[in-house]
Amino acid sequence: MTVEQMIDEAIKAREMAYTPYSEFKVGAALRTKDGEVYHGCNIENAAYSMCNCAERTALFHAYASGKRVYDLMVVVADTERPVSPCGACRQVLSELCEPDMKVILTNLQKEVQETTVGALLPGAFQSDDLTKTK
Numbered sequence: 001m002t003v004e005q006m007i008d009e010a011i012k013a014r015e016m017a018y019t020p021y022s023e024f025k026v027g028a029a030l031r032t033k034d035g036e037v038y039h040g041c042n043i044e045n046a047a048y049s050m051c052n053c054a055e056r057t058a059l060f061h062a063y064a065s066g067k068r069v070y071d072l073m074v075v076v077a078d079t080e081r082p083v084s085p086c087g088a089c090r091q092v093l094s095e096l097c098e099p100d101m102k103v104i105l106t107n108l109q110k111e112v113q114e115t116t117v118g119a120l121l122p123g124a125f126q127s128d129d130l131t132k133t134k
């Protein structure tokens with residue numbers, strides 16, 4: 001699937017969002033190395049801290065389906081500039097995706113900002129940071 005098709009997939013995924021509190025819909029499309037596409041949308045909750053972002057929905061869907069290697073995520077929202085992923089999603093992406101994986105941030109006008117997982121969160125907390133002194 002091309003980048004242009006992936007953007008359209010993320011736009012379609014956005015329509016599935018459940019956002020009664022923020023009314024801010026976000027969509028994500030994650031392409032696996034073997035060419036499959038997993039969709040995500042944000043899903044909110046009356047207990048606000050339980051809201052799950054589109055990026056994590058897509059990644060957890062792919063991971064739970066047994067897919068482990070990804071080469072592109074597209075994220076879209078109805079924003080003036082390409083949408084900016086939150087810190088929690090940057091952290092989760094840095095755990096489960098390669099640092100050089102491409103991430104395309106966009107909006108409904110299809111203005112594109114291209115970045116990578118590593119560039120989104122330099123200095124991410126990683127498993128080797130769990131090493132204790134004794």
Ligand SMILES: O=c1ccn([C@H]2C[C@H](O)[C@@H](CO)O2)c(=O)[nH]1
Pocket residue numbers: 019022024025026041042043044051052053054055075083084085086089
């Ligand atoms: O990159 C982003 C930014 C925000 N949200 C969601 C979380 C919440 O449901 C709403 C407002 O923050 O948008 C995402 O899904 N992805």
Ligand SMILES: [Zn+2]
Pocket residue numbers: 053054055056085086087088089090
């Ligand atoms: Zn997020």
